[in-house]
Amino acid sequence: MGITSWQQQVPLPTSYFASTTNGTNDTVSLGYQQPNYWRLPLVPVAAASPISLTGNFLRGAVALGADGVAIFNPRNNTGQFSQAIGELDAYGGHCGLGDDYHYHIFSTHLTSVLGNDKPIAWGLDGYPVYGYVEPDGSAMLALDSDGGHDHGTWGYHYHARGTYSAGTATWTPASPYMMSAMHGTVVNYGGQIDPQPTGSGLRASGTGGYTAQPVAGASITAFKNPVALSVDGSGHFIENVSGTASNDDWLMRISISGVSYDICWRLNRNVNPKTMTITWRLPAATTTTTYNNAGNRITAYPMAANTMAKLPDTSQTLDSTATFGEDADYTINAQSFTDNGNSTITDNITGLMCTLFPAATATAYWSSTTVKGATTTEAWLVEFGINAAPTPPRNSQGIVSYEAKTSAYPVFAVRSASVTTQIAVSQNGTALTDALSTVAYGNVNVGSTSSKTFTINNTGASALTISGVTIDGTNASNFTVTTAPATTIAAGGSTTMDVLFSAASSGAKVAAIHIASSDTSVGAAFDIALSGTGYVPPPTITAVANQTTMRNNATSTLAFTVGDPQTAAVSLTVSATSSNATLVPVANIVFGGSGASRTVTVTPASGQTGTATITVTVSNGSSTTSTTFTLTVSPPNILIIIADD
Numbered sequence: 072m073g074i075t076s077w078q079q080q081v082p083l084p085t086s087y088f089a090s091t092t093n094g095t096n097d098t099v100s101l102g103y104q105q106p107n108y109w110r111l112p113l114v115p116v117a118a119a120s121p122i123s124l125t126g127n128f129l130r131g132a133v134a135l136g137a138d139g140v141a142i143f144n145p146r147n148n149t150g151q152f153s154q155a156i157g158e159l160d161a162y163g164g165h166c167g168l169g170d171d172y173h174y175h176i177f178s179t180h181l182t183s184v185l186g187n188d189k190p191i192a193w194g195l196d197g198y199p200v201y202g203y204v205e206p207d208g209s210a211m212l213a214l215d216s217d218g219g220h221d222h223g224t225w226g227y228h229y230h231a232r233g234t235y236s237a238g239t240a241t242w243t244p245a246s247p248y249m250m251s252a253m254h255g256t257v258v259n260y261g262g263q264i265d266p267q268p269t270g271s272g273l274r275a276s277g278t279g280g281y282t283a284q285p286v287a288g289a290s291i292t293a294f295k296n297p298v299a300l301s302v303d304g305s306g307h308f309i310e311n312v313s314g315t316a317s318n319d320d321w322l323m324r325i326s327i328s329g330v331s332y333d334i335c336w337r338l339n340r341n342v343n344p345k346t347m348t349i350t351w352r353l354p355a356a357t358t359t360t361t362y363n364n365a366g367n368r369i370t371a372y373p374m375a376a377n378t379m380a381k382l383p384d385t386s387q388t389l390d391s392t393a394t395f396g397e398d399a400d401y402t403i404n405a406q407s408f409t410d411n412g413n414s415t416i417t418d419n420i421t422g423l424m425c426t427l428f429p430a431a432t433a434t435a436y437w438s439s440t441t442v443k444g445a446t447t448t449e450a451w452l453v454e455f456g457i458n459a460a461p462t463p464p465r466n467s468q469g470i471v472s473y474e475a476k477t478s479a480y481p482v483f484a485v486r487s488a489s490v491t492t493q494i495a496v497s498q499n500g501t502a503l504t505d506a507l508s509t510v511a512y513g514n515v516n517v518g519s520t521s522s523k524t525f526t527i528n529n530t531g532a533s534a535l536t537i538s539g540v541t542i543d544g545t546n547a548s549n550f551t552v553t554t555a556p557a558t559t560i561a562a563g564g565s566t567t568m569d570v571l572f573s574a575a576s577s578g579a580k581v582a583a584i585h586i587a588s589s590d591t592s593v594g595a596a597f598d599i600a601l602s603g604t605g606y607v608p609p610p611t612i613t614a615v616a617n618q619t620t621m622r623n624n625a626t627s628t629l630a631f632t633v634g635d636p637q638t639a640a641v642s643l644t645v646s647a648t649s650s651n652a653t654l655v656p657v658a659n660i661v662f663g664g665s666g667a668s669r670t671v672t673v674t675p676a677s678g679q680t681g682t683a684t685i686t687v688t689v690s691n692g693s694s695t696t697s698t699t700f701t702l703t704v705s706p707p708n709i710l711i712i713i714a715d716d
Contacts, residue, residue: 073660074155074157074158074159074165074291075290076156076157076158077186077285077286077289077291077325078158078284078285078286078632079167079281079282079283079284079285079286079334079596080166080167080168080170080283080420080622081095081170081321081323081334081349082166082170082171082172082321083166083171083273083338083347083368083369084170084338084368084369084370085268085270085368086107086270086366086367086368086369086370087107087108087109087139087268088106088107088108088367088370088507089106089107089108089391090106090117090367090370091106091107091166091268091366091367091370092104092105092106092107092366092367092511092513093105093106093107093244093268093269094107094269094270094271094511094513094514094553094604095364095513095514096268096513096515097155097261097517099260100260100261100265100266100268101258101260101266102254102267102268102319104264104275105266105403107268107269107367108268109135109141109195109267109268110134110195110196110266110267111195112196112197112255112345113197113226113391113397113649114254114392115194115196115197115198115255115399116197116256116258117197117227117254117255117256118254118256118257121216121217121252121253121254121260122252122253122257122323122539123251123252123694124144124145124146124247124249124251124252124253125251125684126150126684126699127259127262128238128259128262128264129144129146129147129150129236129262130148130261130262130263130266130272131143131175131262131263131264131425131694132195132264132267133194133195133249133250133253133262133264133393134177134192134193134194134200134229134245134249134250135179135192135193135195136177136178136181136191136192136196137180137185137190137191137192137193139188140164140172140173140174140178140628141171141173141174141267141401142173142174142175142176142177142178142192142249143173143174144175145175145202145246145247145248145660146175148198148695148697149648149683149695150648150650151176151500151648151690152175152246152248152701153165153176154175154176154244154248155553158175158177159174159176160291162174162178162180163175163176163177163178163179163180163244168276168283169270169271169272169590170270170272170273170274171172171270172244173218175248176231176244176249177191177232177244177248177249178191178192178194178202178227178465179202179231179233179242179244181189182202182203183366186200186620187201187205187206187207187208188206188207188208190228190663191231192363194229194250194254194255194509194649195252195253195257195264195267195502196253196254196255196256196257196264196702197255198227198228198229198254198255199225199228199229200228200229200230200231200249200250200506201225201228201229201230201231201579202230202231203230203231203233203235203242205223206223206225206228207223211230211245211700213644214230215254215500216251216252217229217250217251217252218230218232218247218254219250219254223556227254227627227650229249229250229254229389230246231244231245231248231249232244232245232249233248244336245554249695250586251492252584252598261460264548266564267501268368270366270368271365271366271367271368271370271514271579271604272363272365272368273347273362273364273365273369273579275577275578276693278354278360278362278578279349279351279358279359279360279362279691280355280356280357280358280360282350282688286325286327287352288327288328289325289326290325290326291323291324291326291499292324292325292326292331292561293322293323293324294322294323294324295310295321295322295323295462296318296319296320296321296322297316297317297319297320298310298317298320298321299311299312299313299314299315299316299317299320299324300317300320300322300337301314301645302678304493305328305357306350307335307350307352307359307360308335308336308337308348308350308359309333309335309350310322310333310335310646313661314666317337317415318338319339320335320336321335321336321338322334322335325352325353325534327353328354330354330356332352332353333350333352334349334350334351334352334619335349335350336349336350337349339369339417340369340370340371341499343600344363344364344478344544344581344602345363345364345369345370345371346361346362346363346369347361347362347364347369348360348361348362349362352545355405362579363545363579363581364581364602365578365579365581365602365604366511366513366579366602366604367509367511382498382570383693384396384402384403384404384405384406386406387395387466389398391471392613393445402547404420406418406420407420408420409496411424412499412566416483418631428441428497433630464684468708469473475565476558476711483697485682490634492530492593493529493530493531493533493535493588493590493592494527494528494529494535494586494588494593495527495528495529495530495531495599496525496526496528496586496597496599497525497526497528498510498524498525499523499524503599505593505594505597505598505599506594506598507603508599508600509599509601510523510525510599510600510602511558511602511603512572512601512602512603512604513604514604514606515572515604515605515606516605516606516607516608516636516637517574517575517576517605517606517607517637518519518571518574518575518637519569519574519575520571520572520574521572521574521603522553522568522569522570522571523569523570523571523572524554524568524569525556525566525567525568525570525599526565526566527556527560527565527566527567527568527586528560528564528565529560529561529562529564529565530563530565530688531562531590532562533562534559534560534561534562535559535560535562535588535589535590536558536559536588536589537556537557537559537560537566537586537587537588538558538587538588538710539587539591540552540555540565540568540585540586540587540617541584541585541587541596542570542582542584542585542601543582543585544582544583544585544601545580545581545582546580546581546582547582548574549572549573549574549580549582549603550555550570550571550572550573550582550601550603551570551571551573552569552570552571552584553566553569553570553571554567554569555568556568556586560603566613569572570584570601572601574603574604574605574606575608576605578604578606579602579603579604580600580602580603580604580605581600581601582600582601583598583599583601584598584599584601585597585598585599586598586599590646591706602710607637607666607691607693607694608635608636608637608694608695609691609694609695610633610635610638610689610690610691610694610696610702611633611634611635611636611689611696612631612633612634612645612687612688612689612696612697612698613631613632613633613698614631614632614698615629615671615685615687615698615700616629616700616701617700617701617702617703618673618700618701618703619702619703619704620675620681620703620704621705621706621707622675622679622706622707623675623678623680623703624675624707625672625673625674625675626672626673626674627672628663628670628671628672629672629673630664630668630669630670631669631698632667632669632670633667633669635689635691636666637691638691640641640666640667641665641666642691642692643691644690644692645662645669645671645687645688645689645690646687646688646690646691647660647662647671647685647686647687647688648685648686648688649683649684649685649686650683650685651681651682651683651684653676653679653681653706654675654676654679654680654681654682655673655674655675655676655683655684655685655702656676659673659675659676660673660685661673661674661676662670671685673685673702675704679704680704680705680706681703681704682701682702682703682704683699683701683702683704684699684700684701684702685702686698687697687699687700
């Protein structure tokens with residue numbers, strides 16, 4: 072709530088989990104094909120040359136809030152302070168084009184939850200962030216040029232920046248809002264700190280009534296999650312004030328010209344592919360659209376309650392390093408759990424819920440080639456009450472492995488996965504699970520393809536026959552088997568097949584591949600979900616060097632180059648902004664050239680001197696890329712001669 076410049080985004084959960092693969096398609100990035108989670112140095116290293124946030128890191132996060140929410144540069148991708156132009160809510164955040172909620176100022180509201188003595192965030196360089204006062208509650212000491220300092224027992228740390236009102240005893244965020252530069256060592260690549268996790272967008276602009284642009288006069292007046300939704304006679308979601316609230320139901324209320332519009336959406340985690348269905352209400356129309364999962368954005372796990380519940384104590388007492396901020400440095404919130412009596416347990420500190428496995432019933436069996444008996448060679452198998460058959464088949468849920476009896480008591484070897492089947496499938500060395508695994512191709516440029524090789528192993532003692540490979544699902548036509556597997560695999564042998572993803576159009580694509588074989592323990596076929604996203608890359612623009620000119624003099628004609636792998640250079644548009652409109656009005660920034668070769672000339676306002684940051688932006692109509700340079704306007708050198716008569 073509080074946003075007055077809304078660009079039609081809504082908040083969706085983001086899969087920052089090790090089980091999700093980072094979605095970047097940039098093979099140079101340190102995040103390429105890595106687990107999709109945040110990385111913070113345990114032992115920060117001060118940078119020899121700290122990198123300024125001005126003109127750098129305009130993509131991605133520079134810090135991570137103690138609540139797990141990413142904190143971006145206080146400037147948006149056009150170089151403007153998001154807080155100053157009404158883009159942020161009461162907590163200093165908003166949603167990006169991928170419907171990913173993030174802050175653009177430090178999360179000072181967490182101080183009321185954590186207290187002054189605990190960090191409200193951590194820079195991606197590993198240094199902690201505190202609020203408007205020192206950790207002991209005293210007034211903030213002077214900060215260095217990076218926006219932090221090193222004193223007392225706390226080591227180097229950053230602070231939130233703001234102004235204090237004695238009359239109301241409150242702080243107000245103020246420029247520069249957070250650190251001015253990354254004091255610690257970071258990798259500056261692709262306009263952001265590298266690596267960092269990604270979030271695959273589900274909605275493309277121009278679908279479901281949504282267009283990625285501001286709505287004139289719109290403001291967000293209410294947000295609800297959990298909330299109870301129901302479906303009206305037209306198939307649209309509406310709030311059900313007497314219903315049972317769900318953590319997977321969401322509502323955001325928009326006010327336009329005094330009229331309220333409820334945008335409602337629901338996550339369905341129980342289907343494959345998982346989906347998000349949203350009812351989009353604006354003055355022009357009401358539409359309800361279902362979007363398929365992409366890049367594992369929707370996981371099988373619901374979010375914790377949105378009550379800012381605290382973290383439990385980890386019971387860790389051993390310090391691994393001298394750096395303050397490890398688990399051992401805190402003793403907080405003793406662990407507490409509630410058995411709900413319905414096979415679930417709630418963590419009373421975090422609000423997270425876990426599922427209890429059904430009670431196990433142990434049954435003694437011989438190995439699969441013998442009969443039951445009571446001898447010293449007896450082996451045991453634990454059957455968890457899910458299978459009714461007296462001798463459960465391979466791949467049955469709840470089965471654990473056989474272990475020989477070595478004493479007066481049986482030995483149980485519990486396995487978290489199913490008993491090994493004859494057919495085993497892997498991709499790039501990662502074992503896949505029948506009907507559960509998804510192979511993600513990630514972002515692939517529209518018009519391009521990406522191929523993955525699957526390995527099929529025969530783990531049995533007899534030959535395995537592959538009777539066919541089929542692909543079906545919503546976007547089956549985007550996936551093709553280009554190299555078929557062998558029809559017969561000898562015992563202990565293997566074969567491979569290649570599956571090609573063709574990104575014919577933008578957006579998420581999903582399908583499923585089915586490998587039919589003589590191993591009937593997996594059912595009709597070994598099933599694998601496939602996903603990929605047709606990606607429209609942003610345009611490119613070369614850097615423009617910093618410029619110096621004299622008062623009342625324009626710069627020389629400055630050349631730069633634009634490009635786009637999908638859009639002809641002649642169709643690209645360029646624009647500019649100035650951080651100092653008094654010195655350089657936007658109207659005084661004039662572009663020339665054509666195609667890929669463009670120019671810009673900057674004329675300072677008459678009689679003005681000073682410094683301005685000029686941001687030049689290229690757009691292909693759906694995405695933009697910017698570069699910045701500094702213009703310094705100096706007064707002319709005047710030689711004064713005094714004559715002595």
